[in-house]
Structure formats: structure tokens, C-alpha cells
Amino acid sequence: SYVLTQPPSVSVAPGKTARITCGGNNIGSKSVHWYQQKPGQAPVVVMYYDSDRPSGIPERFSGSNSGNTATLTISRVEAGDEADYYCQVWDSTSDQEVFGGGTKLTVL
Amino acid sequence: EVQLVESGGGLLQPGGSLRLSCAASGFTFSSYAMSWVRQAPGKGLEWVSFISDSGSNIYYADSVKGRFTISRDNSKNMLFLQMNSLRAEDTAIYYCAKDWGSRQPQYFQHWGQGTLVTVAS
Numbered sequence: 001s002y003v004l005t006q007p008p009s010v011s012v013a014p015g016k017t018a019r020i021t022c023g024g025n026n027i028g029s030k031s032v033h034w035y036q037q038k039p040g041q042a043p044v045v046v047m048y049y050d051s052d053r054p055s056g057i058p059e060r061f062s063g064s065n066s067g068n069t070a071t072l073t074i075s076r077v078e079a080g081d082e083a084d085y086y087c088q089v090w091d092s093t094s095d096q097e098v099f100g101g102g103t104k105l106t107v108l
Numbered sequence: 109e110v111q112l113v114e115s116g117g118g119l120l121q122p123g124g125s126l127r128l129s130c131a132a133s134g135f136t137f138s139s140y141a142m143s144w145v146r147q148a149p150g151k152g153l154e155w156v157s158f159i160s161d162s163g164s165n166i167y168y169a170d171s172v173k174g175r176f177t178i179s180r181d182n183s184k185n186m187l188f189l190q191m192n193s194l195r196a197e198d199t200a201i202y203y204c205a206k207d208w209g210s211r212q213p214q215y216f217q218h219w220g221q222g223t224l225v226t227v228a229s
Binding site: 001031033035037041043044045048049053083084086088090095096097098099101102 | 145158170214215216217219221222
């Protein structure tokens with residue numbers, strides 16, 4: 001089955017740029033979606049189809065996907081961005097939705 | 109405003125059965141695919157099952173295939189998950205999620221607040 005690999009944690013100072021990666025075999029050929037989950041809350045989509053941003057999500061959030069790595073980039077990080085972030089793809093080979101293990105973003 | 113409200117969670121013993129429900133409102137339910145996604149305590153997200161708008165396309169995670177059944181009632185704007193032969197590892201918050209698309213999985217556009225299922229003896 002298809003596997004998505006995320007770093008367990010990323011730490012960044014306020015105002016700096018956070019990059020959260022999602023690795024998978026030839027992931028660049030798939031559409032990658034990203035979710036933000038804050039403690040005690042349901043997930044919220046923050047990026048879909050690699051780099052499309054839902055309404056209400058700040059322009060500080062951007063996405064890219066190429067080769068074996070997709071990346072969610074958060075510019076000018078704020079304390080309110082502290083959360084768990086998950087990448088997700090549909091694997092048509094196995095007919096399975098796949099989530100990465102999640103990355104905890106800590107704002108120092 | 110899209111609203112998804114899950115219900116039916118609870119505490120039960122291994123081997124038991126449970127039916128989860130998700131009441132949808134704020135959108136044309138019959139036009140969108142739906143999924144169940146779960147999250148074990150302190151763990152990450154795990155997709156459980158997908159059903160297309162008409163119910164013609166259904167997919168399951170390998171971990172629940174043969175034990176869980178997803179269904180929907182478009183006349184009542186309801187999504188269901190019948191869970192049989194429950195195991196301790198099925199313990200999780202179960203989220204109902206609205207897909208962006210209708211026939212094939214796209215992405216989870218909206219999520220409910222979840223219902224907790226605990227399987228323990």
C-alpha cells in the first residue's frame with residue numbers, strides 16, 4: 001500500500017517560514033491535500049490539489065508537489081498556526097485514501 | 109453553512125456491533141460523496157470508508173474491510189457506518205467528512221466534530 005512520510009515535528013520562530021514535507025513514491029503524480037488540526041478540534045483543509053487554498057485560509061499558506069515530495073509552506077508563522085498537519089492522497093492503485101502520519105508544528 | 113453531526117458512539121465490548129450516524133445539512137447531500145475518518149486517542153488520522161453520491165462507488169480501508177459497512181439515505185440526508193466484530197484497535201473518534209466531489213474521492217472539504225467509539229472489556 002502507498003505510504004506517506006511526514007516529519008513528526010517542526011519548530012519555527014514567530015515570523016519565520018515553516019516547511020512541512022510529505023514524502024511518497026512519485027507523489028508528484030498525485031494530488032496532495034493538507035489538513036490542519038488543533039487540539040480538541042476536527043481537521044480543517046488548508047490546501048487542496050497541491051497548491052489551491054480554500055477561502056478563509058491566509059495567503060501565508062502555500063503548497064507545492066514534485067517528484068517524491070510535497071511541501072506545505074507557512075510564511076510569517078503566527079502562534080495560531082501551531083497545530084498538527086496531515087497530508088493526504090488518493091491511491092488509485094489500491095483504492096485507498098492515505099494520510100501521512102502527521103507533523104506537529106510548534107511555534108517557539 | 110455545512111453541518112455534519114455524528115452520533116451513535118459509545119462503549120462496547122470486543123466482538124460487539126455499533127451503528128454510527130451522521131446528519132448532514134446546509135448542502136445538497138445527494139450531490140456529494142462522503143467518508144468516515146477515524147482518529148485513535150493521541151494518534152493520527154486514518155481513513156475508514158468512502159461512498160459516492162448515489163452509493164454506487166464504495167471503498168474501505170483494509171483494516172475494516174469485511175467488518176464495516178458504509179451506507180447513506182439521501183432522502184433523509186444521513187450517512188451511516190455499521191461496525192461489526194469490533195476490536196480494541198477500533199477505538200477512536202469517528203469523523204464524518206463531506207467530499208469535494210461526487211463520484212470518486214477528492215478531498216475532505218468539511219468535517220463533523222466526531223463521535224467517540226471505545227472498545228474495551
